[in-house]
Amino acid sequence: MLRTMPLSIRTLSFVRYNRGTIRIPGSRQSPSSSTLPPSPSFSTGGAGRSVEVDAMNGGEVAPLSKGREARSRKKKTSSGNGNGRAGAVDNRGGGIYAVSDGGDGRRGAAPRSDRAALRTKRVRRSRARKKSGGRRGGTAASLCLVSAFIFSAYLLACLLFFRNLPDGEARGMRGLVKKTREKVSQIRARHSRGKANEVEKETVEAAEKEKVKGVKEEHARESARAEESAVPVGIWPVSIRDEDGKFEDIKHPGFEDGHVSMSVPSFWASDPVAIHENKLMSRERALSIGTCIAPDPRTGSNNRGDACPLHERTIFVMIASYRDWQCRDTLDSIFSAATHPERVRVAVVDQIVVGEDGSCDVPHAPCAEDPDQPMCLHKDQIDVYQMEAELAVGPVFARHIGYRLYRGEYYAMQSDAHVTFTRGWDVDIIDEIVATGDEMAVLSTYLTDIVGSIDPKTGLSLRKTRPIMCNTEYEGGAQGKHLRHLSQPEMMPDIHGMPQLQPYWAAGYSFARGHFIATVPYDLYQPMIFQGEEMSIGLRGFTIGYDFFAPEKSVCFHTYAKGRNDVARNKVPHFWEHSEQYKGTGIDAMKRLLGIVNMNPEVDRSEWNHAEEARYGIGGVRKTSKFYELYGIDVKKKTTERHLCRFVRNQMHDMFMKHLREDGMGIDYSKIDFKWKDPRPNDP
Secondary structure: OOOOOOOOOOOOOEEEEOOEEEEOOOOOOOOOOOOOOOOOEEEEEEOOEEEEEEHHHOOEEOOOOHHHHHHHOOOOEOOOOOOOOOOOEEOOOOOOEEEOOOOOHHHHHHHHHHHHHHHHHHHHHHHHHHHHHHHHHHHHHHHHHHHHHHHHHHHHHHHHHHHOOOOOOOOHHHHHHHHHHHHHHHHHHHHHHHHHHHHHHHHHHHHHHHHHHHHHHHHHHHHHHHHHHOOOOOOOOOOHHHOOOOEEEEEOOOOOOOOOEEEEEOOOOOOHHHHHOOOOOOHHHHHOOOEEOOOOOOOOOOEOHHHOOHHHEOEEEEEEEEOOOOHHHHHHHHHHHOOOHHHEEEEEEEEEOEOOEOOOOOOOOOOOOOOOOHHHHOHHHEEEEEEEHHHOOOHHHHHHHHHHOOOOEOEEEEEOOOEEEOOOHHHHHHHHHHHOOOOOEEEEOOOOEOOOOEOOOOOOEOOOOEEOOOOEEEEOOOOOOEEEEOOOOEEOOOOOOOOEEEOOOOOOEEEEEHHHHHHOOOOOOOOOOOOOHHHHHHHHHHHHOOEEEEOOOOOEEEOOOOHHHHHHHOOOOOHHHHHHHHOOHHHHHHHHHHHHOOOOOOOOHHHOOOOOOOOOOOOOOOOHHHHHHHOOEEOOOOEEOOOHHHHHHHHHHHHHHOOEOOOOOOEOHHHOOOOOOOOOOOOO
């Protein structure tokens, strides 16, 4: 029975048996440092191999690892016992080491027979390996034959296939070659397209980066230009609800001691004079004002000037309402009748008694119940400044606040709170103002009564006539003499294809470029003014360079307190119900109004308030005296030349429009030498 004991090849050991000692290579210990008791056998192993010593069989040692075996094959190596026999190791056994104990050498006969048996086994194994190798070679040859057969069959099938192709296709090997070349060409083409697409993608990405960079640079330049020119950068959409911090406190103009303050939106352009600079605006400056609903694809700016398509130009609508139950109906009409309601923004100054009057921005039914109401669909385009009715001091102050709600839209429209619009009004009125060719054009008129004016089925106007602003006269009163526009003649247009030039401006309806509101703001210091505001705005606009036109056709109609609407409209209160609270303020306000436009030369300038006169004053393009001469107004005698409408109807447009500047920046009145004199002063 054999017993083995593994030993690591890194372990130093000596094994002693009787008088013989076996040294395991790699040991550095002395022979006496490690001994084992007598045992029939032992084994030592390392790195997956073992050394086995059978002491009962003459000290046979099994092979060590291959490298260690090579180092141990020494012929008749002496163990140092002096006789050359004891401890001799014979390596003729092919890796089987016979270890003698120094006794009679004849005891090695048994190991020699074992070695012969092992050699026989080796020979058998060698022959078996050769035989096995031969079989593998035969198998390889068989596989080659099978592969050749398969290839031949495949080649034959291909030849037969191409031979049977239709007449229109190549046959035989030529066809195969042709098809192969086509396939290779297709692969190369796809590869080329792929590379081209990658190059194109990289080019597009680079262009996109350059575009973004260009947009940022353009925004920076635009902001710098805006800061330099006092023209803010316009954005769309826009709302004062998003402008925390852009409100300012003002003193209520109705209280001389200034004890009442109001928080109001700041002006979009804080300094009108910085825009027009008391001279004619350049076309570039004028076109820098006005937003487009879609930004410029190159710069990302909403300020696109006249490059903005007509249907994308934004419209600001300002309404001053005093306790008017029809205000919400006016808003509904504005949005529902517009062809492009998405470009319209309405700003309302709503002067109401809370709890008694309805708010202008509250629809007739809750939006949760009827979300398709125009005011629900476009609620984000409505800004309402609500103030207590008791603080109302007339339309001038209300519209002053309304002008503060302007935020750079392309066009600006002013309307009363009880107006109905025709279908497609936004497209029609823009077409009209563009037809003038005058960047400084302002379309304005007294609106026709709503009764019988709009087809209820189509929503279109039934009127072929339109009013024209040409009739004014002095009137007196507690506030002194001032000009007041009278009823205006309504007739068929004398000019077709465009609006007709007229001398005066009307507060009930006005449509102009946005810079009109920015440069001609309502005066803060004119409380309790009703008559006179139109001459004030009209004259100031004239001196800044604006020209006034009567629309060729009306796009909206007014609900007057007469006829079938008499009872309903007369129930609406008026701002002067609180006049006692502001008694006397209107007189001072009228002195200021007339003084600014040089209509009261008899009043000493020290008698009226000059606060912020530059902001709310006249311009430097034309003089007020030119206006008075043109239209027969004597500011000293307080008289007017009558029958001006005859000239306005038949001659004014043709005579003055030929002096429209080439760049469209208004009429050059320096080239007009005309003074209206009534040819028939005795006619009624």
